[in-house]
Amino acid sequence: MPELPEVETIVRDLNKSLRSKTFSNVIVHDAFVLRQQQKDFIRRIKGQAISKITRRGKAVIVHLASGEFLIIQLMMTGQLIANGAKDLHTRITFNFSDGSRLLYNDQRRFGQLRVVAHLSEVNHFNILGPEPFSKDFNPSLMSEAFHKTIRPIKNVLLDHTFVAGIGNIYACEILFRSRLSPRRQARRISRTEVKAMHRNIIEVLEEAIVHRGSSMRNYRDGAGQKGRFNERLAVYSRQGLPCPRCQKPIQRITLAGRGTFYCGHCQK
DNA sequence: AGGTCGACCTGGCAGC
DNA sequence: TGCTGCCAGGTCGACC
Numbered sequence: 001m002p003e004l005p006e007v008e009t010i011v012r013d014l015n016k017s018l019r020s021k022t023f024s025n026v027i028v029h030d031a032f033v034l035r036q037q038q039k040d041f042i043r044r045i046k047g048q049a050i051s052k053i054t055r056r057g058k059a060v061i062v063h064l065a066s067g068e069f070l071i072i073q074l075m076m077t078g079q080l081i082a083n084g085a086k087d088l089h090t091r092i093t094f095n096f097s098d099g100s101r102l103l104y105n106d107q108r109r110f111g112q113l114r115v116v117a118h119l120s121e122v123n124h125f126n127i128l129g130p131e132p133f134s135k136d137f138n139p140s141l142m143s144e145a146f147h148k149t150i151r152p153i154k155n156v157l158l159d160h161t162f163v164a165g166i167g168n169i170y171a172c173e174i175l176f177r178s179r180l181s182p183r184r185q186a187r188r189i190s191r192t193e194v195k196a197m198h199r200n201i202i203e204v205l206e207e208a209i210v211h212r213g214s215s216m217r218n219y220r221d222g223a224g225q226k227g228r229f230n231e232r233l234a235v236y237s238r239q240g241l242p243c244p245r246c247q248k249p250i251q252r253i254t255l256a257g258r259g260t261f262y263c264g265h266c267q268k
Numbered sequence: 269a270g271g272t273c274g275a276c277c278t279g280g281c282a283g284c
Numbered sequence: 285t286g287c288t289g290c291c292a293g294g295t296c297g298a299c300c
Contacts, residue, residue, distance in 0.1 A: 003293060032277095058294075075294050077278080089278090108277045110294070124295075151271070160295080167293055216293060217280080236293095257273060259291075 002074050003058060004132065004165030005208035006219050006227060010080055011055045013222025014102075017082045021096040022049045030091040033106055035114040044068055044115040045094070057128050057164035061119070068117050072104070073124070077218040078111035080104060084224045107218060129163045132201050137163055139191075139198045146186035146194065153189060154182035155256040166201070169214055172236045172261045174204050181267045182253075182260050207232070235261040 002010065026042045028034065034041050048064040055061065060080065062070035072080065077089075081103045086093065092104040092113065104113065119125050130136035145162055146153075156162050157171040166174070175182050177200040180193065189197070213219060213227030216237065220226060230236075234244050239252035243263035253260050 006293080073294080076292070106277095107279070108292090110277065112295095149270080155271085158294095169293060214293080219293070256271095258293095 002078075002213065002219050003167035003170050004055075005170070005205055005229065006213035006221075007055050007058050007060060007074065007165070008209050009213045009227065010074075010222045011053050011060055014053045014060075014080060014082065017100075017222065018050050018096075018102065019052060020049060021098060021100065023047065023094055024097040025095040027093040027095070028091075029093065030109070032109050033091045033104070033111050033113055035112045041113070041115055045070060056119075056125060056131075057160060058167070059122075059124070064115075068115055069119060070115050071113065071119075071122055073112045074106070075108070075110035075112070077107040078104065079106070079218065079220045079224075080222060081220060081224045082222055127161050129159075129161050131164050132166065132205055137198075139195045142198055143191065143194050146189055149186050151186055152183045152255055153180055153186045154260055156186045158256055158258070163201075165205070168258050168260075169216070169233070169236045170204055170208065173234060174200050176235045176262060176267060177204060179267055181264075182255055182262050184268070235263065237261065 023045050026045050028038050031038045048066050051063045051065055053060065053062050060072040064070060083100055084103045086103060087105065089105045089107045090103050091106050094102040116122060146156065149156060154171055154175060157166050157174065158168065178193065178197040180189065180197065208214060208229040211227060211229035211232065212221055214230040214233060215226035216230060235250050238250045239261060240249050243250055243266060246263065246266045248263060248265040250261055251264050
């Protein structure tokens with residue numbers, strides 16, 4: 001799925017195009033993506049105005065005038081596209097009273113949608129770590145977490161109870177920028193390296209947001225456009241290509257069951 | 269208890 | 285052309 005920068009881009013787009021619109025109708029083309037009864041889902045959305053749209057980790061939160069929340073977890077291939085053309089992967093069509101609409105597309109159907117009265121009903125939110133841009137996420141918290149584990153640093157970065165929103169692409173890019181091997185044990189990272197890594201996490205995510213995210217296969221922004229940050233990726237999905245820093249070929253290994261890309265020469 | 273791995277789905281692509 | 289196997293941005297639960 002979209003990781004934090006992609007979801008942030010979608011949320012900013014949708015806030016511009018959808019805020020204060022009212023849902024006139026909801027058409028469920030494929031109830032598989034719902035995490036509650038279809039009738040209940042539709043009843044709680046229909047007639048509601050959108051007060052705002054926010055993000056927590058990689059989840060989109062649509063705040064309804066009723067005080068309830070429409071939670072959308074895009075997972076790997078979910079898309080939220082305003083005024084797009086319906087295709088065979090369109091699972092839900094949200095119509096608005098002004099005649100516009102929002103499509104939920106999802107090729108692999110991993111995504112999940114539900115309406116809740118309280119965010120704590122979504123268990124994922126209860127175990128989710130701090131937002132990377134928040135004050136709660138800082139070098140001392142990182143050091144403390146790193147010290148308690150024997151896992152490789154890549155696995156810790158991907159652990160959403162440690163920090164929210166970082167997925168496979170940005171974990172690889174953050175480690176490249178920090179010159180750290182993805183296999184390095186988290187507890188073996190020095191205080192100085194932790195501080196630099198904290199800066200790099202913020203930097204990489206912010207830059208990716210500026211470039212509207214990375215489009216590999218499926219990611220599209222709220223208007224259905226691709227992001228541009230994938231053109232700037234240093235290592236992700238670039239095995240065999242020269243490292244932008246030292247020109248040695250980028251390697252691919254598997255860590256935490258995921259493809260992991262790094263430069264064995266300048267990441268130690 | 270911490271950590272790893274497969275399952276959940278669909279489809280694109282490389283290789284034969 | 286057509287088949288097989290591998291790969292894909294996330295998350296959860298079973299298992300070691």
